[in-house]
Amino acid sequence: MTSARERFDTLVAEHGATVVGVCRAILRDEHLGQDAAQDALLRAWERLRDGVGAPTAPAAWLRRIALTSALDLRRRRSLRDDDARHVRAPSPVESSVESPAVHAEFAELRARLDRALETLSDRERTVFVLRHDGGLTLAEIADTLGVATPTAKTQFARACVRLQAALARFDPKRSDTDAR
Amino acid sequence: MPDERGRELLALRLYDELDADEARELDARLAADPGLRAYADELDAGLGRMPRLGAAVAPPAYPRVRGARRWWPLAAAFAAGVLVTLAVDAWREPTAPAPRPDAPVGFGRDAPPIAAPVTGRFARLLRSAR
Known part of the structure; x- marks a missing residue:
């Protein structure tokens, strides 16, 4: 009979990457994602140690804990009106951008994408980022959220269409032309 | 503008x-x-077929952006880079969290590094809908 510690170590080995991926996708920030993942794994450890809710489907169980942890952190940061999450260090791609003008376009587009994501409902945004960034299949997302797969698929598709409409107005080519 | 169901399927x-079934519905x-055909053509022609990244792409996952520049206009390539930013953000070494007293070994700083699957398909969402 495996101990709680052994089961936990196995879970981390098999699903730790998924936990971090889920958290980072929800929080859209590397450091916050790691923080939430830490919290999620600690919660999982405590439940295993205390014999509470031994998972029959460990992967889905851990994903749900990760999602809860990430959403909790997101809500706490929203309540604190913490602007730090909107300030990001430039990515390697951004840092490699050669001209200030292109860098400015880059930054503007990123800001538009961030705003577009915020226009989605909580569920649409969750489904979208988990599919697009979190590495989960729609079936896994549905399982995590406790909905049917067709429901998750519809929510994902609608999120895509809404984001597309929100972002379609941004055209760097037109911006270049206007600037000349 | 094409109907919403068609755009969802695309x-x-x-x-x-x-x-x-959905593929047949979309074809119909x-x-x-x-x-809808024109809209689909614009998506495909304007941005091309993005290469897939497997789940195990080693960080930093930016070769995709460099690859994209061979195929797309510069603006679309930078848009793809922005989307990479959404997925991965700055690829920095994570700061080590304060150790928790009863935390078992194997998480936190010991957690495996993650390579988020970056598809880049999000760039297609930038195309104007008709």
Whole structure:
């Protein structure tokens, strides 16, 4: 009979990457994602140690804990009106951008994408980022959220269409032309 | 503008999420709706077929952006880079968290590094809908 510690170590080995991926996708920030993942794994450890809710489907169980942890952190940061999450260090791609003008376009587009994501409902945004960034299949997302797969698929598709409409107005080519 | 159902199906196709019935439905809609066909052509022609990244791409996951520049206009390539930013953000060494007293070994700083699967398909969402 495996101990709680052994089961936990196995879970981390098999699903730790998924936990971090889920958290980072929800929080859209590397450091916050790691923080939430830490919290999620600690919660999982405590439940295993205390014999509470031994998972029959460990992967889905851990994903749900990760999602809860990430959403909790997101809500706490929203309540604190913490602007730090909107300030990001430039990515390697951004840092490699050669001209200030292109860098400015880059930054503007990123800001538009961030705003577009915020226009989605909580569920649409969750489904979208988990599919697009979190590495989960729609079936896994549905399982995590406790909905049917067709429901998750519809929510994902609608999120895509809404984001597309929100972002379609941004055209760097037109911006270049206007600037000349 | 093409009907919403058609656009939803096209979005699912971008992410390879169509089942057989949905694929047939999309084909029927494309056959019947010139506007939807034009919209689909714009998506494909303007941004091209993005190469897939497997789940195990080693960080930093930016070769995709460099690859994209061979195929797309510069603006679309930078848009793809922005989307990489959404997925991965600055690829920095994570700061080590304060150790928790009863935390078992194996998480936190020991957690495996993660390579988020970056598809880049999000760039297609930038195309104007008709």
